[in-house]
Amino acid sequence: MLSISVKEFLLWKKKQLSKGGDQQSFAVLLDCLGGISTSDLNFLLNANSEENLYLKKNLDFLESVWEEHLFKFQPIQYLCGIAFWRDLKLKVTNKVLIPRPETELIIDIVFKIFGKKSPKLFFTELGTGSGAISIALALEYPSWNGIATDIDQDVLEVATENYLNFSSQSNLRFSCGDWWSPLESFKGKIDLAISNPPYIPNDTYEKLPKEVKDFEPKIALLGGEDGLKHINEIIQKAPLFLKEKGWLILENHFDQGEKVKNLLLKNKFTLIEIVNDLSGIGRFTIGRYK
Numbered sequence: 001m002l003s004i005s006v007k008e009f010l011l012w013k014k015k016q017l018s019k020g021g022d023q024q025s026f027a028v029l030l031d032c033l034g035g036i037s038t039s040d041l042n043f044l045l046n047a048n049s050e051e052n053l054y055l056k057k058n059l060d061f062l063e064s065v066w067e068e069h070l071f072k073f074q075p076i077q078y079l080c081g082i083a084f085w086r087d088l089k090l091k092v093t094n095k096v097l098i099p100r101p102e103t104e105l106i107i108d109i110v111f112k113i114f115g116k117k118s119p120k121l122f123f124t125e126l127g128t129g130s131g132a133i134s135i136a137l138a139l140e141y142p143s144w145n146g147i148a149t150d151i152d153q154d155v156l157e158v159a160t161e162n163y164l165n166f167s168s169q170s171n172l173r174f175s176c177g178d179w180w181s182p183l184e185s186f187k188g189k190i191d192l193a194i195s196n197p198p199y200i201p202n203d204t205y206e207k208l209p210k211e212v213k214d215f216e217p218k219i220a221l222l223g224g225e226d227g228l229k230h231i232n233e234i235i236q237k238a239p240l241f242l243k244e245k246g247w248l249i250l251e252n253h254f255d256q257g258e259k260v261k262n263l264l265l266k267n268k269f270t271l272i273e274i275v276n277d278l279s280g281i282g283r284f285t286i287g288r289y290k
């Protein structure tokens with residue numbers, strides 16, 4: 001632990017933020033590498049500036065990581081190996097998509113459909129990445145059982161580590177394979193399936209910001225010519241795996257809601273709804289199988 005005065009620390013912090021970047025990314029750096037959480041920071045702002053605080057790494061090291069983030073466009077989450085999502089602190093590597101704040105709403109959609117105290121049911125998540133969605137559900141609903149899948153075994157190792165960090169329960173399992181294929185033995189048994197699949201159209205992918213295109217896994221983003229390749233496959237096979245009246249919740253690109261809705265209609269889904277994210281964008285499409 002390194003000791004430094006609050007005054008010196010706050011001056012250093014101001015200097016770093018004057019180089020660019022946002023407060024949220026800086027908070028990730030301080031929490032994950034410096035050992036100073038946002039609540040510590042708020043407390044410090046009211047502290048006697050002559051008092052000392054303790055850092056896990058020295059200021060030069062923290063500055064070098066911050067500059068790597070600013071000038072090489074590396075996401076701070078990859079540099080720190082951590083992403084915050086809802087109330088979870090998740091490990092991330094460059095194999096794993098950084099879970100996005102807008103995706104957090106999926107958990108609220110589940111609350112809306114099933115209530116907060118729902119009896120035992122069986123859910124699956126296709127393309128779990130860091131495990132964020134499935135872990136949040138497994139923790140919120142200890143009586144539920146779930147299987148989270150992904151095509152990449154390295155990704156599943158990160159997700160499994162994240163789950164074990166939060167829970168000593170065993171209501172979530174992980175299985176590797178292409179979309180529904182790890183679930184062959186659960187045909188007709190799934191109450192709820194969730195996916196935030198890769199949905200970026202090829203030409204949009206080429207124009208993504210450097211910090212996304214150069215660092216985040218392409219396989220987690222690219223959705224083919226029109227972006228709907230994976231969504232199409234997931235919806236077409238869903239009726240084989242969902243129970244009657246089982247729910248499908250999908251995240252999609254901002255302009256895909258109507259198309260996803262039509263795909264659900266064609267595959268005999270009812271109660272279809274396009275759900276807006278906090279910016280008013282139709283980010284999710286949900287439906288019940290018959």
Ligand SMILES: C[S@@+](CC[C@H](N)C(=O)[O-])C[C@H]1O[C@@H](n2cnc3c(N)ncnc32)[C@H](O)[C@@H]1O
Nearest residue numbers: 097099127128129150151178179196197198220
């Ligand atoms: C957009 S990311 C979503 C990750 C995580 N669920 C989240 O919301 O942050 C899509 C995930 O789907 C996985 N994936 C891509 N193609 C797949 C396939 N054919 N079958 C299963 N998973 C796939 C990727 O590895 C990636 O983890």
